[in-house]
Amino acid sequence: MSDLSQRFFEQWPRDSWRNRSILVAVSGGADSVALLRLLADRADPATRNKLVVVHFNHRLRGSASDEDAAFVEALAAKLELATCFEAASSGWVQEAVGGQGLEANARGMRYAFFERVAREVEARYLVTAHHRDDQIETVLHRILRGTGIAGLGGIQTAREWLPGVGLVRPLLSFSRHEIVQYLRSIDQPWREDTSNATDAFTRNRIRNQLLPHLRDAYGDHVDDALFRLGRQANDCQEVIDLQVQELLDTAVKTSTFGRSVVVRKLEKVHPYLVRELFVRIWTDQNWPRQEMTQLHWERLSNLAKSDDLTATDTMPGNIRVFRDEDVLVLRMLG
Numbered sequence: 001m002s003d004l005s006q007r008f009f010e011q012w013p014r015d016s017w018r019n020r021s022i023l024v025a026v027s028g029g030a031d032s033v034a035l036l037r038l039l040a041d042r043a044d045p046a047t048r049n050k051l052v053v054v055h056f057n058h059r060l061r062g063s064a065s066d067e068d069a070a071f072v073e074a075l076a077a078k079l080e081l082a083t084c085f086e087a088a089s090s091g092w093v094q095e096a097v098g099g100q101g102l103e104a105n106a107r108g109m110r111y112a113f114f115e116r117v118a119r120e121v122e123a124r125y126l127v128t129a130h131h132r133d134d135q136i137e138t139v140l141h142r143i144l145r146g147t148g149i150a151g152l153g154g155i156q157t158a159r160e161w162l163p164g165v166g167l168v169r170p171l172l173s174f175s176r177h178e179i180v181q182y183l184r185s186i187d188q189p190w191r192e193d194t195s196n197a198t199d200a201f202t203r204n205r206i207r208n209q210l211l212p213h214l215r216d217a218y219g220d221h222v223d224d225a226l227f228r229l230g231r232q233a234n235d236c237q238e239v240i241d242l243q244v245q246e247l248l249d250t251a252v253k254t255s256t257f258g259r260s261v262v263v264r265k266l267e268k269v270h271p272y273l274v275r276e277l278f279v280r281i282w283t284d285q286n287w288p289r290q291e292m293t294q295l296h297w298e299r300l301s302n303l304a305k306s307d308d309l310t311a312t313d314t315m316p317g318n319i320r321v322f323r324d325e326d327v328l329v330l331r332m333l334g
């Protein structure tokens with residue numbers, strides 16, 4: 001087994017081969033072709049039938065998109081793997097709605113397709129080929145856009161995606177360079193995504209302009225620094241999540257109208273954690289968060305720590321917040 005293959009399977013969920021189907025997302029690019037080869041070469045005939053290659057043809061690059069799909073289809077056939085393919089309708093770019101931009105729309109369609117297949121074949125995992133360079137670009141992109149600790153963590157190696165379905169990225173610690181070397185060593189071709197070479201999308205500008213500039217100006221360790229920062233932020237967020245869970249269990253009560261927070265229990269808690277507690281309450285309650293700014297979370301934290309027993313406030317989405325003796329009541333007004 002190659003060194004890369006060995007390191008790859010150290011990241012791989014141990015129960016996977018004994019479990020339900022595994023969807024492998026293959027675009028045809030070097031990263032996902034390597035992912036597919038690593039998995040297919042390791043699987044024995046009994047486990048091979050658990051792998052399902054999924055590919056979504058976005059039809060963004062004319063005949064090149066169809067050639068990508070044909071390439072993935074031929075590779076899957078050669079490896080004797082099951083496949084599930086879908087193509088976007090030809091006029092979707094003109095019809096794209098929601099003002100989210102082309103990339104986000106394309107992504108939404110791709111994951112909606114993955115979700116349909118996952119339900120159909122009762123998959124246990126979806127595996128994608130995000131790698132170290134993706135992680136570095138994501139961290140840098142989020143820094144530039146403005147992010148907190150949670151966002152700085154970037155892409156996670158594994159997380160729950162749908163109820164009972166995990167999303168796994170076992171190539172996350174491998175660089176694109178290592179992946180390409182591996183493909184060359186096994187004589188496996190791949191498709192080059194020509195849109196990656198253009199600067200049309202923000203992510204591509206980060207990849208093709210900003211990162212090379214930073215490396216030139218500050219040295220190659222820029223990559224390591226960003227990757228490590230992402231890892232540390234992930235660790236920090238895990239610790240924060242655990243503490244927030246403890247606060248939820250001990251200081252927050254749920255009722256039919258919303259939540260109430262026992263403020264006495266927050267007296268010695270750092271304001272940052274109190275804000276994170278409110279973020280978690282908002283998420284759990286499914287209250288709108290788009291208009292909640294840092295200032296709103298701070299206002300909530302101040303209310304929880306205030307001595308003013310008559311203090312009240314209203315948050316975006318008509319969430320009313322008021323003190324009732326020892327508790328801070330949060331409820332959505334009808």
Ligand SMILES: Nc1ncnc2c1ncn2[C@@H]1O[C@H](COP(=O)(O)OP(=O)(O)OP(=O)(O)O)[C@@H](O)[C@H]1O
Pocket residue numbers: 025026027031032054055056057058107110127128129130134
């Ligand atoms: N058209 C596609 N069909 C199947 N899988 C795909 C397709 N495009 C991307 N993928 C999978 O997703 C991984 C990440 O691809 P890419 O970096 O282009 O996506 P992204 O939009 O940046 O990330 P995200 O998946 O988080 O949206 C690929 O390595 C591959 O596993």
